[in-house]
Amino acid sequence: MQIVFLNSFEKPLGDGRLDTAQLTICEQQGTWSVVWNGSRHGSSESTDLWYEGASWEEMMNAFRHGVAVRMGEGFAPLVDGMLDERPSARGGAVSLLQCYGELHADAALYEELRDWRRLRATSDRKSAYLVATNRTLLMIAAFVPRTAEELAAIPGWGPGKGASYSAEVLALTEKAAQPRPFPLDWVEEALDSKAYVQWLYKQKEHKYKNRLDRQQASRLILEGVRADKTLEELQAATGLPRRELMERLEQLDQEGYDLEPLIARELEGVPTEELSRIRQALAQEGDKYLKPILHKVYGPEPSSGLKIELAYDRLRLVRMRCKRENAAGLTAG
Known part of the structure; x- marks a missing residue:
């Protein structure tokens, strides 16, 4: 087995002790493996296998997903640069507002907004996320806008949504207490920098996990097509909802994979x-x-x-x- 990458990590425990770990990428006869070896709180060393398989793309996303998880837990690498970019406590304006929204949303108001969205989506015959995303509703529930102008300051709430939905949303927010006034230039100072960095790592964790899940599902689909599986069998193998499975098939077809055997059978x-x-x-x-x-x-x-x-x-x-x-x-x- 050939080690092609090795890095060490440390996590201060606050009492002078350290959690330590090593992360390796190995290759043997075309099979990649990503292994985390670490000890926690002075305990014996444990080994976690993050990935084992033949796909370079899957291996790299499993690697980056695991690194994002561990760095979000407080581990710092000896050699940095393993992610696209390392999160900084000084972030962009939109991500600061999104983080604050997720950490400080009024839970009762958020549930009211979700109920409103569900009814509105049903009435408009569209997907709920097209009315408003969870992230947008969390920010509304955290900042509690009182006017259409304040609502327009929430990222993701553009003129189209404003024209269609502002009056209904403001009817809900007017009943809740506004914690601090607009404009929202106070958010960066109010947001705990450590909590913000952990939130950024969580976003990267989700990003790489979604990529990995997508790559693994695509591999299972292509293997299933070659094995003459039906749509029902592909759905069972991937666990995807039927519509998402069909959309994934269309994407693979556009990428040039030969799906005609499946199409002909169906x-x-x-x-x-x-x-x-x-x-x-x-x-x-x-x-x-x-x-x-x-x-x-x-x-x-x-x-x-x-x-x-x-x-x-x-x-x-x-x-x-x-x-x-x-x-x-x-x-x-």
Whole structure:
């Protein structure tokens, strides 16, 4: 086994003692491993295997995710620079507001805002995050704006949201106490610098964990396609919701992976006339939005016996096939 990277870490305990650790990346016959060896509070050394496998990309994200976790816990490396950039106590204005919002939101007001968002999303027939993200609601619940101008100072609350939702949100915030006045130039001084740095590391932890999860899911999908698995089997293997699985398949198709064997298997029992109608609708309406295609092919409501989720699966699969055929035609031309 060849060690290709080695770094040491220390974490002061406040009583003169140190927690120490070593982080290594090793390679043996094409298999990568990331290993953390450390002792805590003077206890015997423990070993954590962060990654073992053949993917360089997965290995690097597992490495960076683990480093972000450990540095968020207070470990400092002997040699720095393992993350994209090391968080600083002097951050950007937006991240300072986001951190303060997550740490100091009024819990009762936040729950009221979430309930409002759920009802509004249902009424507007859109995803809740398109009305407002959790992070935006946390900042509103922390700073408690009283006017449309103050609400507009919350990152993520632009003119569109202001025109559609400000009156409803302000009706909720006016009932809560505003802890400190606007403008929000007091936040950097009020925010504990250590808590802010830990929050920044937590953001990096989530970032690399999401990347790693995405890469691992993509690998499982491609392995499943090669093994002739069905959509149901791919969903079970990855644990992804059906829509997210289909979106991931479309992304892999755009990246050039050959998914035609899966597409052919899933569309094998679909009547030729139905496939033709889908192709015609895609040609006439464009392939950006599927809802108009759904209505054109199946009517306002799919016929009994065809679940709407299955109808959307078929539309996505035919869209992938058509896009690839069109791209091949352009290349040939």
